[in-house]
Structure formats: C-alpha cells, structure tokens
Amino acid sequence: MSAAEELYEVSLVVNGVPRSATVPARRLLSDFLRHDLELTGTHVGCEHGVCGACTVLVDGRPIRSCLQFAVTVDGAEVTTVEGCTRPDGELGHVQQAFRECHGLQCGFCTPGFVTTITAYLEENPAPTADQAREAIAGNLCRCTGYQNIVASVLRAAELRAERA
C-alpha cells in the first residue's frame, strides 16, 4: 500500500458539459461527481445503495452513484440535479413542483428524488396518485413523510405537460 495508486482518466458528459478527471479505479461515481468535479448537488446518504439520495441519470436511466465506480461509466452522459433546471437556469418542472408542493424540508435527499422523478415521468408522463407513490418508493426521506413528494410528482407531470 506504500506505492501510489494507479490512476485512470475518466471522461463524462455531465449536464451537457464534457468533464474529465484522473482518479483511482476505486473512486465511486458519487465521490467523483462531488469531490473531483465539485458538483456537490448529488448527496450521499448511506453509501450502500438504499437511500437513493445519490441517484443520478446515466444515459437517461436512474442509478445509484454510490454503487458505481467512476471508471465504469467512462464516456457516459450523466445528469445530476444541477442539470435538472431549464436551459435558462430557472427551476425545471420537477424542481418547480417540489417548491410549489413543499416537497422538501432539509433538502438533503431531494436531489435523488428530483433525478428519479425526472426519469420516471419520461416513461410515465401521467401517473395516478398511487403510481406516484410507487415511483418514489426507492428513495428515503426522513423529513416530509412523503405526502408532499407524492403531490410533487403529480404536479411535475402537469408542469411537464404544460411546458411540452
């Protein structure tokens, strides 16, 4: 262990911008985004893939960035919560819905919900309340009791349809 670790160049397109950094093979994608690229919107709540706070979209699909090594997604397109805004920087439909519905309190788990719901609505643009509750059932929140997050999913679907 006295020898320095072997390093690898990892290049990604993050929120539409090409980014790269040189990291050890064991660097988690979550740490890569947060500490190497300094995109700290993605949060780490458990480091074992259960809480969902670290969820990002890799090529459009939600994944737990704490369970993935950065080197394994070299070349991918990644969307984080920072990339879920509108092109003009205003709140995106999911973010706006969370604000309107008081879907967040401390805001620590919120980035994982925003990315998860963004991907969900792409495939299920008009969910029912029950489906909305199921859609977020893989993410933990300790503050809200989820009721206003369910409402946020439904409102986000409306906003998405309005803005389409």
Next chain:
Amino acid sequence: MTTRAFGEPIQRLEDPRLLTGQGRFLDDIGHGALAAAFVRSPHAHARIVSIDVTDAVDVDGLVAIYTHEDLDGRAGEPLPLLIPHAALTHGRTAYALAKDEVNHVGEPIAMVVATDRYVAEDVCARIRVEYDFLPPVVGIEAARDGELLVHEDVPGNVAAHMVQSRGDAVAAIEAAPHVLELDLAIERSASTPLEGKGVHARWDADDASLRVYTSTQASTSVRAALAARLELPPDRVEVIAPDVGGGFGVKIVHPWPEEVLVPWAAIRLGREVKWAEDRREHFVGAAHERGQLQHVRVGFDDDGRLLGLDVTVWHDNGAYTPYGIIVPIITTTQLLGPYKPGAYRAEFFSLYTNTVTVTPYRGAGRPQGCFAMERTMDAVAAYLGLDRTVVRERNFIRPDEMPYDHGLIFQDGRPLIYDSGDYPATLEKLKKLVGWDEFEAFRDEARAAGRRVGIGLACYVEGTGVGPYEGGWVKVETDGSVVAATGLTTQGQGHKTVFAQVVAAELGVPVDRVTVTTGDTRRFGYAVGTFASRAAVMSGNALATAARKVRDKALRIAGEALEADPRDLEIVDGVVRVVGSPSGAPGGSIPLATVAVLANPLRYAFDREAERATQFGGPVDYSKPPVAEGESPGLEDTGYYSPPRSTFANGMHAAIVETDPDTAEITILRYCVVHDCGTLINPRLVEGQIHGGVAQGVGGALYERMVYDDAGQLLNASFMDFLMPYSTEVPFIETDHLETPSPLNPLGVKGAGEAGVIPGSAVLASAISDAEGFAITRMPISPSDLFSLRLARESR
C-alpha cells in the same frame, strides 16, 4: 408579493438553492481539506491493552494518527456533561478518544488524518488494537439486574434515580374502587437524519482564529465548548451550521468527539481537516433513543376518572450521559397529556448499558410517556366497558381550568403549568375527522367480508418553546432590503421563510426582501439551540421584538423627515407614510431605504445612497448631534425573548388499521391528525412538520428497532436492515387544526416540530388492540410479533 405574509402558506425562500444542487451541506465545503477517519471499537465492553500502528505508518497519503495520549490539555479530558441535575448522581461521559476502556461498539479509539477519505480508511484498517474483554451489559433487564456493571464505579448501573409526585398516589390508588396494573415496553429507535454528522475546521495561524463548520443543532454552544476544550479565547472561534440535512435531536448533542478532534487536528497540523460521518458510523457512533420499560398502577372510579397514577420507568441511557436525564424527565412529566391524573407519582431509573448513548430524538421521551398514558386510558375503558373517547373526555383538563398547574417541575427546571388549549374541542374535531361514531358500521361491514379492522386514538400535550432565551437581529439596508439573524440553527424546518414572515409583518416590507441567517456565530453570538419545538416560539418572538424596535426607530426618523408625529405613520410595502395616505402623496411618504440612509450619518460618500447621508449632503439642524442622543447609527436593532415558562401545544391522532387474519400483516387504512400549536405563521410548513413527524411515529410503531445481540453488536446498522419507512409504508395523513394562541408570547405561537411523532406508537397500539381484541403492550410491533402474540393467546 404582499406584506401580509404572516399566517400565509407561502412558498419557502430556501427552496431554489436546495432544489438546484446549490445547497452547501457539510461535505459540500472544504474540497481541499485533509480527510479524517476513525478507528472505532468493534467490541461493546473492553479494556484497551495496546494500539499498534506499525503496519499503518507507511501508507502513502497518511498525515497523522492520533490516540488519547496525544490529546494535550483539556482536549484529553472527558467530554462535558451538558445538563447536570441533582438526581444524576452518577453521570459519566466519554473521552474524545477512548482512554483505557471502551463502553460501546462504535466508540472512537484513534483518529487518522490523510489526503483523502479512502486513504484514511486504508490506514484505519491497518491499525491493530488489542483488547481485554469485559462482559457487556445489554438491554434494560440486564442493566436493572445490576449483576454486571458498565462502569465499575456505578453501582446497579443507575446513573440517576428520581421521584416526582403530587399528592399521595399510593394511598389514592389503594382507596380507589378499581385498580389496574400495566407492564409496557418501547424499543430503541434513532433520529437517523439523511445527512450524518460532519465537521470541517480551518485554523488561520496569521489571524490566530479558528473557523468550524459543523452539522449541528447548536452552533453557539459548540463555539463555547470548543473555546473551552481547545483553550482558545471565544472571540477567536467561529462556528457555523451550514445547510444541515436533518437533525431530529441527534445533532443537539455537543461537542461530539469528532467536533473536538477535527478542529484540534486542524490547529495542530495547520491544515484544513474535514470529517463526514458515514451511515454505519452514524448508527454506532451517534445516539439512539426511546428504549424504556414502564410499570403503571392506576386507580379510578366507576366513571373511569383517574384517582391515582403511579408510574415507574426504567430508561436505557446507553453507555454515557452527555445530555443528562432530560429524556426520562420529559417522559414522566409529559406522560400526563391532557389529563388530570388525580394523585400522581412518577419514579424513574436511568440505567447504563454497553450500547450507543441515548440522547433526545424528536419527541424526546414524549412518545414513551404518551404510550404509557394512552395504553392506561384504553385499559381503563376496556375494564369498565366504556368508549375510549368517553374515558378520555372525563379526565380532560377543561379550557376554563387553564392555566393548569400540575404541581411538577418540567424539563426546563420550571413549573409544569399548561398555558392554554381546548382538549374537548380537539377531540370533537378528531372524532368527526375520522368518523369515530360510524366506525362500528364499518367494522361490521369489514367483518362480513372476512376482514379484521380496528380503530384507535391517542392524545398528547407537548411542552414547547423552552427557555432560557433566543435573540434576533434585524437591519434595514440602504437599498431597502432587510437582513436578519438569529443564533439558533435550522435543519429543514424552513426557518428562513417563517422568520422572514415574522420580520416582514412587523416591518411592513415584502417577505422576499427579508434574508435570514441562522446558526452562524459570526452573525449572532447568543443562542441556545434548536430542540424541543422551540425555534418558532423563541426566535420568532425575538425577531419580532427586534423588528418592532427597528420599526419604531424608522418611524422616529421618518417623523422628523416628514415633520409628522411618528404615531401617525405606518409602513406599507417598504414605504413609511401617513396612515391611510397613498404612498405617492408628495411630502407624505418616505421609502424605508431612505430612512436607512438617514439613520447612519456619514463622512464619506462611497455610493449614491451614501452621498445623501454625508455631512454636507443637505440641510442640517445644528442644535442636534448627527446621531440623536440615545440612538445608535444604522436602522438596526437586537431583541431577545425569554419566556417565563414553556408553552404547551396539543393534539390527538386517530388511526384505522387492518390486520390480516392469516399473515398478521398490519395496514394503516386511515391516519387522522388534529393539532393545536397556537397561532400559525405558515400553515403549509406546519403541515409539513406534522407529516414528517407522523412518518417517524409510524416507523417507530411498526418498523424501526435497534437490534442488539447479547454481545452488544448492533445487528442492523444499515439502511438495508434498519427499516426506515419508504413512501409505501407511510399512510396518507388527514389533518385538521385548532388555533388556541399562547398567552405567554406576543406572537401567540406554540411549537410544532415534534407534534407529529409523539402519539405514533400509542395510536397504532390502540388500533391494533382494537382489531385483535387484546391489549398490545410492546412497541414496535411487526407482523411476526403480532403472529406470535396470537399464537401465545391461542395456546393459553
């Protein structure tokens, strides 16, 4: 945006940052910092024989390894016992790094500082600690038994023994027509915020100052504690709570070992050092709560009126008592809820075990007290064959009996006197909301379909807004914007919004012109902290006081400028004007921004606004000094609020559950809440607090438990195994509310932060008991627990 923001469900001012990834939580700052990691005890009870770092020292990137013997001066002393109490005769606290002995799995033994966290953990894995094992004390029964000891100088493992009473409960029960006894148990759970603890420290050698960011609920007190521990002048220490990812009580404790060690290392190394707690560390190295055994004796008359109540509580305080005995004190005082108990006697034993320390978790002993009282109410109703709401109603304190003195001493060391509340009206609302009187028809319908359902209710009273005080500072800038600060911290409650609503209402400015800072000792130096549902009551009223002073000053200055009596002036939408006159009336109004300029006479003009305030800028009254006698420059002021005693919020929950006749699966069909936290500043945010509390109450009732084995290993120290509810486990929550203003504070507010969680176990135990036809006495209850209870009853 209107200035009439107070009482409105406005959207939160803090959300755009948090929603776009621009929040700054602890681990989001200090990218260049060295990383700390800790070697923690894998054993529950052991003596440390030796610590061998031979294999660790040649790891590339290692900066330092520290053990207890490196901790010089006061850093090496036991951590403070924050809340001493005469009954806490055997208080014990840990060292920042263990000295000679460890008393729970997770206790820190060595700190490693390295270039990054990966390397720091590599080093930790190579440090070898040799232990002499001692027998662990796990569970309340083992602690109470007292055969094995956690601390060899604490006989019987009893940290504290306390009795409070009013009247002669024992005699009253003896003389009562009916007597019942109950044995009850509640297991451990924990706050488990999504963000763990974390500390970042930077020592500026040139400035001889220390800046510490910590994920805390009490930054001001952390500052005082660090100054004392690190032997620094307090004015050279700044402590800031950045965005904090939830607290729920666990972050009120301070200083945590890491809060001392990270700054200590930063000073020693002259480098920035950061530590962010990982999830397993949080499970074994932070704090838990709830675990209690209770024995209740109750005497009552034929109508179900309590004549005497005698409660004994055995409280598991874990390995140490850094936060004193607040939790069992609250249990034994708040247990009384909305009821008159007749004669009352409460006794508790606070017991050491070789498990993680117990400190307040949202509710802080109230859920256990509520469980004891509400199980008792149900038992009385069942015994007499009375409706459960009727028994409660008969024991309620009536509105015309307020203020009601229980004759006990509360957690703030002051008399337990309820200030206001209308319990009969609350119950009426709840019965209507849940459809209490129509439930039997629903039960019959369900039964006909082969389904088993039950209904339950639980009532609570919550002492909120405990002192001693909070303060607030408000300033109008020369552009008319308003900045405000209060010392207590925020962890997601939306304080920046509700405090802006308070300040905006007092000052007559649009709410989006008000920016509030919390938990930053650079901005406000005096504070207590965020706990006990106290922030809105304490800092809300302090900021209202400060804003009112600023308003008075603005009217005095504007009165001179407008040659009007200040009493004839008002502030509307940031403009001072003669009452009722349109803002544009010539000579009849002046913007608050201009008043702010006038409030601070200047010599130097550095911008357009300043030019108007300079000495040669306009007509001058030479008979007066530039700053009037008794005034200070600037349109700003500070206010404090210190309550004579706590204010008491209340509420009642009802739940309808279905229990599967075969699998014993428990489903919540409906969950109804009626709550009264006085005047509402922002109903939307209060509702959010209730929702979150209910989710934690449901978790504590049906899913969450800390599973220790006999060796003191926490078997479920991960989110994989500790079953925190997901969206699919939390029912849709129906709410209604009353607003009984508190007469104790100018805003009439009571706290709301903990309300939702308090009756969770009580109401679900009540509903499950009703569905099953036998009393549930231990919580949480899982389907397999319920299945076992059924089997045990059948085999009787």
